[in-house]
Amino acid sequence: MKRGSMNGQKPANIHDVAAHAGVSIKTVSRVLNREPNVTPKTRDRVLDAVQALSYRPNIFARSLASERSFIIGVIFDNPSAGYVAGIQYGALAKCREEGYHLLVEVFSEGEKDLGERVLTLVRESLLHGIIVTPPLSDSPEVLSALKESGTRFVRIAPERAMPDTLEVRIDDAKAAFDMTSHLIGLGHRRIGFIIGHPGHGAANQRFMGYKAALENAGIKLDPKLCVQGYFSYQSGMEAAERLLTLKNRPTAIFASNDDMAAAVLSTAHKHGLRTPEDLSVSGFDDTLIAQVVWPKLTTCRQPIAEMAAQAVSMLAQPPADKDAPKEALLEHELVIRESTAAPNA
């Protein structure tokens, strides 16, 4: 009573299937892994047996033997950030397609032993590859641990390029340029800008794009109109407060992400300013929040789900040649909603 077709509790294993199909376990393995050199007839017999026994390969045995994992990791700094849902959504869809599972882990930028924890994670040989999200995508500790470990990883929206490293991004500078130009096109001259978190790669790029657009339109940059934020709602409130109490306040505010833009909206309300009549507001990311505030936010859609899907694809593919493209650049899209309009005369 060791093993066998005995339909007891235990799930069938590869030996059961082999016995049932009248072939060797290796042949079953071949069929399951789509290896070449199996007669269609044999293949069918195996497949039937698989069906009949509801066989599913044990993922641990598989991983152990083949020294590869079918689990892809995503690491976040802050699981409450707006883009998390989008990333998971995109990654999950692609994982399913490619036969992987998705494992989530959180690492806080500041925590001690960060590098050590990252190493532990990969040393367990748990992961096939890792998706690194901002701001972790620029964390020296995480990055060097990852490099050292030899695990493949792809960085989402990193600030600094790294040689020989997989990346997925949009052109943040161009996107911010476009958004700023949209506001200028509407007739705004005094456009406030709320800078994103210094640690996040995209933050600086977006600021550059803003500046470039002003320059392009011949508008002189007013440093008073550029205030530091940290991508959080709270920081957006503070930044908006400063901008709106300026002697010569801006007629439009472009916040580096939607959370801060939502904060601007609410601060403007508090000051008795109507949006967009008295103040245009635009955000960035097109997260859920953009559509849920009133008025709906004009923002820049970052195809975050596609970016994550792309990341999974890159990891799923074999390491590829030296010269394979290391970087995927996706398209952004301006989403004009109700929060921006021409300034009052």
Next chain:
Amino acid sequence: MKRGSMNGQKPANIHDVAAHAGVSIKTVSRVLNREPNVTPKTRDRVLDAVQALSYRPNIFARSLASERSFIIGVIFDNPSAGYVAGIQYGALAKCREEGYHLLVEVFSEGEKDLGERVLTLVRESLLHGIIVTPPLSDSPEVLSALKESGTRFVRIAPERAMPDTLEVRIDDAKAAFDMTSHLIGLGHRRIGFIIGHPGHGAANQRFMGYKAALENAGIKLDPKLCVQGYFSYQSGMEAAERLLTLKNRPTAIFASNDDMAAAVLSTAHKHGLRTPEDLSVSGFDDTLIAQVVWPKLTTCRQPIAEMAAQAVSMLAQPPADKDAPKEALLEHELVIRESTAAPNA
């Protein structure tokens, strides 16, 4: 050159550690698993070796040999739902504490082969246990697949109780009762209610609580004031539209979740109604959105992160005796913010 302290690329394995410490692999295993009957001296030697070689047990080998997994799964219907972040946050924190990893998977209520997919997931013996979130926590297909598979699972906020099944919940009926009573206490008599998605367990409970509070205050239930929603922002807009165009419109609206409450806010704006002067609005869940809209929402805080943490704990503990508590009931909390006030005279 088979194996050994050869500090090549390959990570150290248990044999290396054993050799380095001058003990058998079994002893190393004992130390690592905190099994009894190891001399402190031996333990220290092993621990030193572990340190020296940066050894981390291979999780796949471990799982294969011990027939247990160190991965807990969470399954969602919709990864963009508001509570997802909270659940992951809480679950992740506890997982880390208990030495587990968290794997995310999405199953859509309607998809075909749902049960089959669930079975596949557990047949791979990938998971130690599964956390089932609404509305999956009441999906017959998912539930029966899970029961059949023998994998332990805990349902978050399920509607119907099931025998011999782990559950974590709040008292939704009581919470809705409290919220409704708060509005009544403010002086409201005509209180609209937006019912949640019929598939979600909590939806019905909350509706019951609303009705009970009215009855308790001697207010007759007006069916026109109760409209069906689906927990989505969009459905909230539609429901609000219907309530606000009523001949005798309510002075307060209690939406079954924050997304719908935010939609009410925005619809009210559109109708030129001020909140809370002309219309009080309250939500449920206290998700991010509640603090980000203007005015900030009065809502009922559901300790979602704690619930998830609790779920992980339940799974982490050994199956426990027959009579161990199967259900954890956590406390809710009314959060009074700016969106509710006494009705205009």
Next chain:
DNA sequence: CCGGAGTTTGACAAGGCTGTCATCAAGCGG
């Protein structure tokens, strides 16, 4: 100093799968 109980340790077989290499059958040119 002996027998027995309890503690500490180790040898070795799983566990389910893939990789390597050998084997066997079929196909083909001469």
Next chain:
DNA sequence: CCGCTTGATGACAGCCTTGTCAAACTCCGG
């Protein structure tokens, strides 16, 4: 009909750990 190549299949080791069981050692009372 022979020898060779190619395609299809199988036997078996190995991946790294834990579980089982036996061996060795310690401690104790008699």
